[in-house]
Amino acid sequence: MKLVSVENLSVSYGANTVLRAIDLEIESGEIVTVVGPNGSGKTSLLKAIIGATQPANGSVNLKPGLKIGYVPQRLNFDPTLPITVERFMRLTGNVERKSCMLALETAGVLQLLKCQMSELSGGQFQRVLLAGALINGPEILLLDEATQGLDQPGSAAFYRQIEAVRRETGCAVLMISHDLHVVMSAADRVICLNGHVCCAGTPEAVASAPEYKELFGAGTGGALALYRHDHDHVHDHTDNCNLNSSEAAE
């Protein structure tokens, strides 16, 4: 069943067009990963899907009544805000204690129930955010670079958890990731984004696509290639000044 269908989507911030003519569909139960350099419009795509950004053109159609679980890149979490994990979990809806504990258990952090959010480590924090996204039994999980700030073993463990969640609950997953290892292992489908969809398909197909190699360099093994890419790609295209300025704004 189609959960999300994006047609001919363009997103602009003032004169900057960050996304052009994006088509994307997500079926229930699949894991789709979006990769792309900084400023390629990954976050804007996610924002357009949840309705935080209005499309300049095209449309975003969600299945009526679609239940979304959103895991933000980070919270603007100020340590002056005293709040326990349990309270945070129950903010987003009138949920019972039982479903709160169940979501924390699914995310592997039930023991943190009574902790203050400000006292959590980076990995614990991301798992609590994941639990918060799971609490209303979502049909699709949206993850915006959810492992930012985690080390390699930490993010690997986090993504194993995501796969486990998909197995247990059958929800679809759309995630944005910098981490190319993750793309290759966890996703059913990969979308390579750079203002437009460069290439898309199974991880194997994308990894061997020339557009992908151009974007991420020939050695597609790791994150290093991604960062090296950032410099040469910007100079390749004249229309990339837009991407530059949106990058600076991030």
Place this chain on the structure above:
Amino acid sequence: MLDDFMTRAALAGIGVAVAAAPLGCFVVWRRMAYFGEATAHAAILGVALSLALDISIFGGALVVALSMAWLATQLSGRGYAMDTMLGVLAHSSLAVGLVVVSFLSGVRIDLMAYLFGDILAVSRLDIAIIWGGALLVVALVAWRWSPLLITTLNEELAYASGLNPNREKLILTVSLGVTVAVAIKVVGVLLIAPMLVIPAAAARSLARTPEAMVIIAGMIGAISAVAGLKAAYVFDTPAGPSIVCVASIFFVSLSVIAAFRKRSA
């Protein structure tokens, strides 16, 4: 009972503390301290215009404070960093307000009363306006409490939960305007921001939940108001600044105690 000016002053001070507590917590959590200050400073322009047009000072200050808050929100993210822009807006409006007041030669104006408050001169009507405004702020924030907290934590999360963060932020902007307008008489435009920030910041180390922080901030604000008035009476010092001094003492003492407890833990 209301015949006694000290009683009226205490009631006015406690009213401001009640309005400032929930809003002050959001100002601290959302790092809006400078935004609050800009809105408060702009209110002197409202006072000047009210005197010039011979309308209610409360109304004039409310309109200008709300306009300033709206303007600052509209301008945010357009070129200048927020703190630079607020610095320009806050002090320009303060300066323009003071210049406008100087043109009002016909009226004798005690400018100090509007800059630092004139709590000892509050009338019964003032108390009614202050408490009306305070209860309005408390009701607004209580009504949108969870959505406001979610918006404060992450705006995308709010969108994904089906909320509109802009509407929630509007609630805070309106509350801020109302609080500034009712607090002018009590602490003056220059000391409104500290009344928002200091009790909330002082309450942080004692609170484990957001609600507790609001309640503790309200108590600290109210005690500061009463104790500050008492101190002003005993030492013959200006009332508004004395209230802020007591709140500051709370902040410093509680911070020091929290630091020691952390070290020994």
